[in-house]
Every structure is written in structure tokens, then in C-alpha cells.
Amino acid sequence: MRILIVDDEPLARARLSALLQECSDVEVVGSVGDGEAALAALSETQPDVLLLDINMPGLDGKTLAARLANRARPQIVFCTAYEAHAVHAFELGAADYLLKPVRPERLREALKRVRQRLQSHAREPMGWLHARVRGEPIRIALDEVIWLLAEEKYVVAHRAGDQLLLDESLRQLEETYPDHLIRLHRNCLVPAYRLIGLKTLADGRVLARLAGTDFSPEVSRRNLPALRKLLRMG
Incomplete structure (x- = not known):
């Protein structure tokens, strides 16, 4: 499973990368610091899932998720320090919502949920x-x-x-x-x-x-x- 990490905090990106190294059948295809950089990386990296922060300068996580709504790929897993956005996150179709600091077992659970979603329907293009x-x-x-x-x-x-x-x-x-x-x-x-x-x-x-x-x-x-x-x- 191809994963793109999107977080404006370098330490948070590094921690997620380290946790993903302990997960089976995953590949980190990129690590970027804001939503605009994530959009720019989508075509090149073709991720299956975004591990996405919410509060970022410029294009924030919720706005990015709204732009990518109703697409089979990439699935969205929010990784944030704030519980307040959870309801809106699931309204945007997020596969899961992880609170920082992300625990390894919760990350594996989120990735399992993403795999189930991806397996439930083949990728359908917009047209x-x-x-x-x-x-x-x-x-x-x-x-x-x-x-x-x-x-x-x-x-x-x-x-x-x-x-x-x-x-x-x-x-x-x-x-x-x-x-x-x-x-x-x-x-x-x-x-x-x-x-x-x-x-x-x-x-x-x-x-x-x-x-x-x-x-x-x-x-x-x-x-x-x-x-x-x-x-x-x-």
C-alpha cells in the first residue's frame, strides 16, 4: 500500500515514517509539509492513502480532503492533535481519525480499514x-x-x-x-x-x-x- 505523509511538522512526519517501517506491506512514497505540495505530488506518487494533518498553513487538511472526496484513491486518514474535527473528518469520508502522538496499534488498525475499503471497490475514475x-x-x-x-x-x-x-x-x-x-x-x-x-x-x-x-x-x-x-x- 502506497502512503503519502502530509504534515507541516518535520518531527511528526519523521515519527510516522518510523512507525510505518514497522508495518507490513506499506511503502512511503512521499513526505510533504502542506496541502498544495500534496496535490502536486499526487500524480507522481499515486498514493493509496494520505496520512493527513488538519491544521497546516495554506491549503489545510480538511480543504484538501474535500477536494479529493468521492474518489476511491487516495483514502484519507487524518492524523491530528485535536479531537474537535473528528465529526467533520468523517463527513468528508475519512477512513480513520488518529490523535497525535499516533500509537502503533492505532496506525495498524487504520491501515487495515483502508485496505478493506480499497478491496471493497475497484478504483473508478471520475470519467x-x-x-x-x-x-x-x-x-x-x-x-x-x-x-x-x-x-x-x-x-x-x-x-x-x-x-x-x-x-x-x-x-x-x-x-x-x-x-x-x-x-x-x-x-x-x-x-x-x-x-x-x-x-x-x-x-x-x-x-x-x-x-x-x-x-x-x-x-x-x-x-x-x-x-x-x-x-x-x-
Whole structure:
């Protein structure tokens, strides 16, 4: 089971890493200090579970969990020093809620619960897109896509390491997946959970910061208010 540790305290991350070394059939694929770094690491590390702190600067644990809700992977196990967030954590679909300092037996219990959840249902992508490779039709999972860009007569799906031409138009994709895709400008859509921030340049232009890539597409003035609202709401 692949685990990503997310905690703004280095000592807490180190303790969890040490405890996980004593657990069977687990692999720590990353250890990061905030929610934005966790989002950026998701595509590369493909974790089965996040051991997630709640109170962190910037994108906190509850906001991150809300963005990842309704996905089979990664499962969320909160690791926090505060009991007060437990009810909300389970409302967000968390597999378990561990209080710091995390005890080894409770960690093993939480991981057992995650395994049961993962075994109970196969990973279901948010949706499927239809592409072509050397003229042959294939389908790709929507949650593998980082951004979608209309170029002349084609829509190109950008994934980690490759690009694929799609059969659908941006408008068709936006209408098919209104809850998953957001428009940055007339030629660009991105999965909503990929949006981790905005950057305003000296000339007034605004760029989107996306998880899983250093590419920052420009945001149109028309779409900017909706994106700012989305970020505020988490």
C-alpha cells in the first residue's frame, strides 16, 4: 500500500515514517509539509492513502480532503492533535481519525480499514475521455489529465509524460463533466481538483497554478471570479 505523509511538522512526519517501517506491506512514497505540495505530488506518487494533518498553513487538511472526496484513491486518514474535527473528518469520508502522538496499534488498525475499503471497490475514475493513438481509438481516465487545450481543430489532453488528441470538443467535455472540469479561458479546461492557486503577473495577467505540472495557463478575466470563488470554497 502506497502512503503519502502530509504534515507541516518535520518531527511528526519523521515519527510516522518510523512507525510505518514497522508495518507490513506499506511503502512511503512521499513526505510533504502542506496541502498544495500534496496535490502536486499526487500524480507522481499515486498514493493509496494520505496520512493527513488538519491544521497546516495554506491549503489545510480538511480543504484538501474535500477536494479529493468521492474518489476511491487516495483514502484519507487524518492524523491530528485535536479531537474537535473528528465529526467533520468523517463527513468528508475519512477512513480513520488518529490523535497525535499516533500509537502503533492505532496506525495498524487504520491501515487495515483502508485496505478493506480499497478491496471493497475497484478504483473508478471520475470519467473517461476518448482519444486516438496512431488512428486507433482508446480511452483515458479523466483523473489522469492535467489540462485540456484546444489547438486549431483538435483538443489535446496533456498527461504526465504525454499528449493525446481527443475526439470530443472542449464544449462537449465541459457539458459532460460539469462537476469535474473548469474553464480557465476559451481554449483551456482543467480538472477542478488540479487548481491549487492563482498567480498575478506584473502586467496584470493571471496564471493558474496546477497540481502535477509547472505549466501555468493563463486565466481569462471572464473566468477569474469563478476560479477565485472555487479556491475560497476549497
